Each structure stands twice: as C-alpha cells, then as structure tokens.
Amino acid sequence: MHALDTKAAMGGWSGPTLVKVAGLSDFAAGQLPIERMALDLRMQAGAPTSSALAALPWAGFLVDEPEQAPNGRPWVALPPDGLAVAAGDAIEVRPETHKVARRYRRGGNNNILFATERCNSFCVMCSQPPRDIQDDWRVQHLCDLVELIDRDTSQLTITGGEPTLLGQGLRRVIEHCAAHLPQTHIQVLSNGRNFGKEAPASTFVAPHPSLIWAVPLYADHYALHDYIVQSSGAFAETVRGLYALEEAKQRIEIRVVLVKPVVARLPELARFIYRNFPFIEHIALMGTEPTGFAKAHRDELWIDPADMQAELTEAVEFLSARDLRVSLYNLPLCTLPKPLWPFAKRSISDWKQHYLPACEACEVRTRCGGLFAWVTPEWTSRSIMPIKETYSCASH
Amino acid sequence: MPSADFARVVDKELRSDEPLFADLQARHLIMADAATSTLAPLLSQYRTRKACIEHGPKLHIFVVSLRCHHTCAYCQVSRQPLGQSQFDLPGDAAAHAVERLFEWPARDLTVEFQGGEPLLHFERITSLVEAIEARNRHEGRNIRFVIASTLHDLTDDQLAFMRDHRFELSTSLDGPEWLHNANRPRPEKDSYRRTVEGIERGRKVLGEDAVSALTTLTRRSLEAPVEIIDEYRKLGFHSISLRPLSPYGFARKTETRNGYPIGDFLRFYAVALDHLLSVNRSGYFMEETYGRMLLGQLLTPFSHGYVDLRSPTGAGLGAIVYDYDGTVYPSDEARMLASMGDRSFALGRVDEPVTAWLKSPAMQRILAAGVAETLPTCADCAYVPLCGADPIDHFARQGDTIGHRPTSDFCRKQMGLFDLLLERWETGSGSDRQILESWAHRATRREAQPEVEAA
Numbered sequence: 037m038h039a040l041d042t043k044a045a046m047g048g049w050s051g052p053t054l055v056k057v058a059g060l061s062d063f064a065a066g067q068l069p070i071e072r073m074a075l076d077l078r079m080q081a082g083a084p085t086s087s088a089l090a091a092l093p094w095a096g097f098l099v100d101e102p103e104q105a106p107n108g109r110p111w112v113a114l115p116p117d118g119l120a121v122a123a124g125d126a127i128e129v130r131p132e133t134h135k136v137a138r139r140y141r142r143g144g145n146n147n148i149l150f151a152t153e154r155c156n157s158f159c160v161m162c163s164q165p166p167r168d169i170q171d172d173w174r175v176q177h178l179c180d181l182v183e184l185i186d187r188d189t190s191q192l193t194i195t196g197g198e199p200t201l202l203g204q205g206l207r208r209v210i211e212h213c214a215a216h217l218p219q220t221h222i223q224v225l226s227n228g229r230n231f232g233k234e235a236p237a238s239t240f241v242a243p244h245p246s247l248i249w250a251v252p253l254y255a256d257h258y259a260l261h262d263y264i265v266q267s268s269g270a271f272a273e274t275v276r277g278l279y280a281l282e283e284a285k286q287r288i289e290i291r292v293v294l295v296k297p298v299v300a301r302l303p304e305l306a307r308f309i310y311r312n313f314p315f316i317e318h319i320a321l322m323g324t325e326p327t328g329f330a331k332a333h334r335d336e337l338w339i340d341p342a343d344m345q346a347e348l349t350e351a352v353e354f355l356s357a358r359d360l361r362v363s364l365y366n367l368p369l370c371t372l373p374k375p376l377w378p379f380a381k382r383s384i385s386d387w388k389q390h391y392l393p394a395c396e397a398c399e400v401r402t403r404c405g406g407l408f409a410w411v412t413p414e415w416t417s418r419s420i421m422p423i424k425e426t427y428s429c430a431s432h
Numbered sequence: 433m434p435s436a437d438f439a440r441v442v443d444k445e446l447r448s449d450e451p452l453f454a455d456l457q458a459r460h461l462i463m464a465d466a467a468t469s470t471l472a473p474l475l476s477q478y479r480t481r482k483a484c485i486e487h488g489p490k491l492h493i494f495v496v497s498l499r500c501h502h503t504c505a506y507c508q509v510s511r512q513p514l515g516q517s518q519f520d521l522p523g524d525a526a527a528h529a530v531e532r533l534f535e536w537p538a539r540d541l542t543v544e545f546q547g548g549e550p551l552l553h554f555e556r557i558t559s560l561v562e563a564i565e566a567r568n569r570h571e572g573r574n575i576r577f578v579i580a581s582t583l584h585d586l587t588d589d590q591l592a593f594m595r596d597h598r599f600e601l602s603t604s605l606d607g608p609e610w611l612h613n614a615n616r617p618r619p620e621k622d623s624y625r626r627t628v629e630g631i632e633r634g635r636k637v638l639g640e641d642a643v644s645a646l647t648t649l650t651r652r653s654l655e656a657p658v659e660i661i662d663e664y665r666k667l668g669f670h671s672i673s674l675r676p677l678s679p680y681g682f683a684r685k686t687e688t689r690n691g692y693p694i695g696d697f698l699r700f701y702a703v704a705l706d707h708l709l710s711v712n713r714s715g716y717f718m719e720e721t722y723g724r725m726l727l728g729q730l731l732t733p734f735s736h737g738y739v740d741l742r743s744p745t746g747a748g749l750g751a752i753v754y755d756y757d758g759t760v761y762p763s764d765e766a767r768m769l770a771s772m773g774d775r776s777f778a779l780g781r782v783d784e785p786v787t788a789w790l791k792s793p794a795m796q797r798i799l800a801a802g803v804a805e806t807l808p809t810c811a812d813c814a815y816v817p818l819c820g821a822d823p824i825d826h827f828a829r830q831g832d833t834i835g836h837r838p839t840s841d842f843c844r845k846q847m848g849l850f851d852l853l854l855e856r857w858e859t860g861s862g863s864d865r866q867i868l869e870s871w872a873h874r875a876t877r878r879e880a881q882p883e884v885e886a887a
Contacts, residue, residue, distance in 0.1 A: 257454045
C-alpha cells in the first residue's frame with residue numbers, strides 16, 4: 037500500500053507530473069519555483085483567487101469544475117469522495133491512466149519514499165508483495181519528490197521492496213534527503229542482506245544527521261528466519277549485514293513481526309539479540325498487518341495477541357531489564373497485559389488506522405493505536421473490548 | 433541442560449528436529465549446516481568481550497606520597513612515617529606524568545590518587561589536577577578523578593576543591609568499629625570514627641554516590657561476615673567489596689598472624705553471599721562488587737573491564753601506576769613487589785616515552801604470560817571466557833609469571849567463586865536469581881568506569 041491514488045478528471049497535462057499543492061502560504065514562502073506547484077482553486081481551499089495570481093506559471097490547477105482553470109492551462113478535478121488532498125501535499129498526476137496519487141501528506145505521521153517494488157526476500161506475511169520489474173526510474177522520481185517535501189517534516193520512511201537493490205541510487209536518495217531535509221528523521225526499512233555481501237554497507241551509507249536502519253530479524257535460528265522470508269541463507273546474510281552496519285557506525289533498529297512461529301521462539305530471539313547485537317538502538321515487536329501475502333497464509337501465521345502474552349511479556353521484560361529499548365507496534369491496548377502498555381506505540385499510519393464499534397465505549401482509546409483499517413473478523417483478537425479505567429485507579 | 437540431554441548431545445543422539453537442537457545451534461554450540469547458518473555472532477561476541485583492550489589503559493594511578501599515619505599490619509604498599517617528605521612525588525616527576533597520561537589514546541581516563549595517604553600531600557593533587565585540566569582543554573578527554581584515602585583529617589578546603597573537580601572518594605572500611613580499629617591501628621585508636629566522619633562529610637559535599645568503600649579481610653574479619661555487611665548497610669552503602677588479602681608489602685611479613693588459607697575465604701564468602709541475598713530480599717539493594725563482575729561476565733555480552741581480571745591481562749594494558757619516585761609500573765601489585773625489593777616489573781621512568789615502557793623487558797614478560805586462553809590448565813578450563821590472567825600475582829605467589837594452576841590461590845579463589853555464584857543462580861529462588869542478575873546488569877552500565885584500587 038505504497039501510495040494512495042484515485043481516478044480523476046484532468047486536462048492539459050503532457051506527462052506524469054509531480055507537483056506540490058500550493059496554498060497561499062506556500063506561494064508566499066517562495067521555497068519552490070512556481071512551475072513545480074499546482075494552485076488549489078477548489079471551493080474547499082477557501083478564498084477566491086485573483087486572475088493575476090492564476091496567470092503565474094503554475095504547473096497546473098486543482099479545481100472542482102474544469103471551467104475554474106484559466107483557459108488552456110492544465111487542470112485536475114478530484115472526485116469529491118476520493119483522495120483527500122490539501123495544501124502542502126505532493127501529488128503525482130498521471131494523464132495516461134487518468135490517475136492522481138498522493139506522494140506526500142503535510143503533517144502525516146508516516147510519509148514514505150517508495151524505493152522499489154523489487155525484493156530479494158519473499159516473506160510469508162509480506163504486506164507489499166514484490167514484483168520483479170525494472171524501476172530504477174524511481175531514484176530520480178524520489179529525488180524530485182524530496183524537494184517537494186516540507187522542511188519541517190519530522191519523519192520519513194524509505195521502504196520498498198528492498199531499497200538497497202537500488203545500489204548507489206539509494207545512496208543518492210539519502211544524500212538528497214541530507215541536502216534538502218537535514219532536520220527530518222529518516223528510517224530505511226531494509227532486510228540488511230546486501231550489506232555483508234559484495235556491496236559493503238558503505239555503498240549505501242550516506243551522511244544524514246538522523247538516519248536509522250530498521251532491519252527485520254525473525255528468529256535466533258536460521259531455519260525459522262529463512263522460512264519466514266522464504267529464502268535460504270537469508271538469516272546468515274542479515275546477521276552479517278547487521279555487523280556490517282555496526283562497523284559502519286550506523287544506528288540500527290530490529291523489527292520482529294509477531295506471526296505464530298516467530299512468537300513460539302520470541303524469548304529465545306530476545307536473548308539472541310541481547311547477546312549478539314547489544315549495539316541495537318531499538319527493537320520493535322509488531323503485530324501482523326493483515327494484507328498482501330499474510331492473507332493467503334492466515335492459518336500458519338495468525339496468533340491471537342491474547343495467546344502471545346506470556347512470550348511477549350518475557351521478551352519485553354528481558355530486553356528492557358537490560359537497557360535495550362523495546363516498543364510494541366500494531367497491538368491494541370486491550371490485547372496486552374497492563375504492564376506492557378507503556379511499551380505500546382500508536383504505530384499505525386493515520387490513513388490506515390481504524391477502531392471497531394467495541395472501541396466506542398473505551399476510555400483509553402485516545403492512547404491506543406487501534407487496528408489496521410482492513411482488519412477482518414478472522415484477524416481480530418477475541419480480547420478486543422472497551423477498557424474502563426475507573427476501577428483500576430485503586431491500584432495507583 | 434539436564435545431564436541426560438547433555439550425554440545425548442555428546443553421543444550425537446540428539447535429533448535435529450528437537451527444539452534443544454535448535455537452541456544449541458542458536459547458541460553456536462552445534463554447527464550443523466555451515467552453508468546456510470553463520471558463526472559471525474561468535475566473532476562479534478569475542479570482539480565485544482575484548483573491547484577493553486582497544487584503547488589502552490584507562491586507569492592511571494598517581495602515587496602522590498608514601499607517607500601514612502596508620503600502622504596497618506597488612507599494608508600492601510609499605511607506607512612510610514609522617515615526617516619523611518622524601519617519599520612525596522616531586523613536581524618535575526608529576527609534570528612528566530601528566531605528559532605521559534595524554535600519550536595514551538583512551539578517550540576516557542580515570543586518574544586515581546593513591547598513597548600512603550594522598551591527603552598528606554594534597555598540594556601535589558591540586559597541582560596535578562590543574563595541570564591535567566589545563567592540558568585537557570584542547571585534548572577533550574573524559575577525565576574522572578578518584579582519591580583513595582582513609583578520609584581522616586579531611587579539611588573543608590580539600591573537600592571544596594574535590595567538589596569543584598567532581599572527585600569520587602574511595603575509602604577503606606573493614607567493618608564494625610572493633611574490627612576496623614583492630615585492623616587499622618592509629619596511636620589514638622580512633623580510625624573507625626575518623627573514617628565514618630570522613631564518609632559523612634564527603635557525602636554531604638560531593639553527593640551520596642560519590643563515596644565508596646572497600647573492605648580488607650584479615651583472619652579476624654573472616655569470623656564476622658554478617659557484621660561487616662550490616663555495618664555497610666547501617667552506613668547507607670549499596671555496594672561492598674569483599675577481597676582477600678594480597679601477598680604483598682607488610683602483608684607478606686605478617687602472613688602468619690593475619691593470613692589464612694583461601695578455603696577459609698571461600699567459606700566466608702558463601703556466608704556473606706547468603707546474607708547479602710537476604711538483605712536484598714528485604715528490599716535494601718546491596719551488591720558485592722567482585723561477584724557482580726563475575727556475574728556480569730557470565731550473564732551479559734560485555735566485559736567488566738576490571739584490570740585484575742582480564743585476558744589479556746590488565747597490567748600495563750588497562751592500568752598504569754606513576755609512583756612517587758618517578759618509576760612507572762603496570763599495576764599496583766608490581767609497585768608493591770618493588771617496595772619489597774623486586775623491581776623487575778618496573779616499566780621504566782616517567783621521563784621516558786610510553787612506547788619505551790611498552791617495549792620494556794618487564795612488559796614482554798607480562799604479555800608472554802598475560803593471555804589466560806593460552807596458559808596451562810586455563811586453556812582447558814570452562815570458566816576461562818569469564819576469567820583473567822594475572823601474571824604478576826602469580827609471580828608474587830609462586831615465583832613464576834605463568835604459574836601452576838593446581839596450587840594457585842588465584843585459581844582456587846576464582847573457581848570457588850564461579851562455582852558458588854553459579855550454584856546460587858541455578859538453585860536459588862526466582863528472587864535470588866533476579867537479585868544476582870540485577871548485579872550483573874549494573875556491571876554492564878558501569879562498564880566505562882574502571883574499578884578503583886583500595887586505600
């Protein structure tokens with residue numbers, strides 16, 4: 037789910053165009069050439085615009101009706117109940133498919149730079165199944181996009197596919213982030229398999245003031261990890277990759293997706309991480325996202341969070357007692373024992389986040405990360421229930 | 433692992449689909465599939481464990497005076513009477529020592545002032561601190577100052593100076609008043625009272641955590657494990673160090689009076705450990721530092737960095753002693769041997785460059801016997817990854833740097849403590865295990881700071 041897009045009516049666009057949606061403040065800020073911005077003429081955008089402003093060399097116009105656009109200039113009209121686009125966002129207009137995709141959302145909590153559809157793993161629960169296509173064009177595309185992103189954006193995620201398959205291209209994207217977004221925290225989701233091999237970690241390591249590599253490790257035992265990522269020898273490559281990143285003085289996070297066979301050896305994995313990767317900065321234990329390949333393997337993968345409390349508690353307590361920072365992602369509070377609540381993060385991207393009817397009466401809903409929007413009953417924990425905090429105050 | 437399972441492993445009867453097989457593979461005890469698994473973590477574990485040798489000595493001991501007002505029978509450094517100023521570190525030697533300090537590459541340096549009683553030559557301490565800090569303005573090292581002192585006659589001016597330079601105090605407290613005064617005679621018979629006063633004044637000015645104490649155990653002390661620990665608790669300490677006597681200095685001469693077989697120490701330690709666990713179970717945290725370091729080595733991936741328990745040895749690689757007469761030693765033990773007349777472990781003089789010390793015959797001799805993994809008996813020992821080499825100690829006790837493990841007190845002490853701690857960890861209650869683990873993790877957090885030597 038790397039992009040949100042929609043069919044849209046449009047006219048006058050000559051080819052795929054990446055533009056920033058300009059409000060008046062963006063125009064006034066003057067950080068981008070007018071040619072790289074689209075002026076928002078929709079009613080929802082507020083005040084009517086003067087014809088002098090519209091006469092400037094905008095890349096195009098966002099309109100409700102085609103007539104709003106100045107004669108002969110490119111325009112696009114989004115369907116009223118489709119994709120939400122507002123000032124500051126970056127959109128891509130694709131006239132050949134009559135589609136508009138939102139590539140950046142101002143104020144969004146999890147904007148991504150989608151590096152490639154290719155991957156060298158084939159994880160059983162992959163939420164973004166890979167395709168073996170040549171998409172190196174994305175390097176230039178991402179560099180263009182980075183220039184359209186607000187400089188005060190707090191965080192960006194470079195993901196795929198496997199971003200390191202871009203080789204030097206990934207380095208270029210990171211360097212571009214360093215030049216244009218030096219204050220933005222960048223996390224790169226990579227399986228780390230390329231770092232210890234022919235391409236040394238330094239191939240990808242470009243200087244950015246705040247960059248962390250988030251690498252999945254699913255087991256202390258190679259056979260289980262290799263099964264999860266459906267690739268023989270992957271465990272050894274990832275392990276060597278983690279050491280190569282450490283040697284290159286990189287910050288590293290380990291990510292663990294809590295599918296059933298992984299949970300079975302979770303305490304052993306926690307011990308393995310502490311013993312062998314004590315330099316890790318953060319460990320994220322993540323509920324499964326029920327989309328992509330995960331849906332096809334539901335029976336092998338699904339474990340109700342209510343049934344993983346013992347393993348989860350043991351692993352979290354083991355790691356945190358040893359000063360390793362650990363977080364729980366994608367797990368609603370009502371599925372967790374209360375001592376683990378402080379570790380739970382509101383991790384689901386705003387546009388994917390969802391609550392169930394049962395959550396209406398819950399008193400901790402505002403602290404809870406909720407569920408993935410596409411959750412179905414068979415991926416829903418039996419322990420989803422509204423939490424009443426009133427009686428628990430006695431313990432304070 | 434139950435011994436029946438262990439036998440199946442050794443006899444190669446363990447089936448590859450058993451969970452134990454996977455456990456042993458994940459811990460690199462079995463290698464079944466070299467093509468798809470990896471031993472890279474073992475290399476990393478080794479690197480992490482030995483990381484303390486990477487940057488050279490962190491602990492730098494400056495002996496500012498050999499004078500002392502005590503007449504302890506077990507004194508390890510052969511102190512000198514109060515009036516003898518020829519036993520003070522002179523200014524030119526001190527200036528050279530500061531030069532040498534910054535020749536070492538370590539980012540973190542602990543500068544420890546020792547004696548005798550270092551407070552008796554406090555003007556040298558102030559001049560050294562000022563010279564070191566002036567030099568450090570462009571060196572940018574992290575420097576920590578420690579003073580190993582009885583804390584007697586500590587003046588307000590001295591305390592103010594220590595506060596301004598963020599000193600830590602390390603003192604000696606042997607136990608309750610009767611024991612401390614018997615061990616540490618002063619003509620006035622008030623050593624205990626003066627030390628406790630010094631501790632309280634130090635805490636008030638420098639902060640609660642800035643004062644630590646070490647225990648020296650005489651034969652008398654071995655009768656009183658519970659009383660010693662309760663005394664530390666009464667005084668609000670959360671850390672205690674229970675160390676047997678070392679065979680140096682006056683201790684060697686008085687061995688028949690104060691000494692004891694190492695088995696007696698181990699029996700003492702077992703009682704002390706049980707009492708410490710019960711103190712901790714009652715809700716008062718108190719660790720034993722030597723046990724903490726051994727457990728840290730066992731239960732964490734890190735090394736404690738304690739200079740007397742490293743392989744390669746910490747002598748000259750982890751610590752350097754700048755003696756009052758300008759001689760440089762690789763450890764306190766080497767200086768103590770010299771005070772008994774054997775100067776063969778002197779590295780050189782303080783006006784020679786550090787590289788000359790490292791090339792000295794003394795350093796070659798230490799290094800040749802300084803890697804535990806290569807020493808006879810140690811090489812085959814299950815505990816060697818947790819243990820260290822101490823060539824100078826073996827020389828002092830056995831007349832040979834390599835030494836003979838079956839008759840080595842060092843080895844007996846180590847084996848005895850490993851056995852005891854592992855047994856308590858393995859058979860103890862859940863809460864005992866938690867207590868011992870909390871000691872180990874504390875060791876990890878303190879990794880950067882070398883353990884200081886005793887006053």
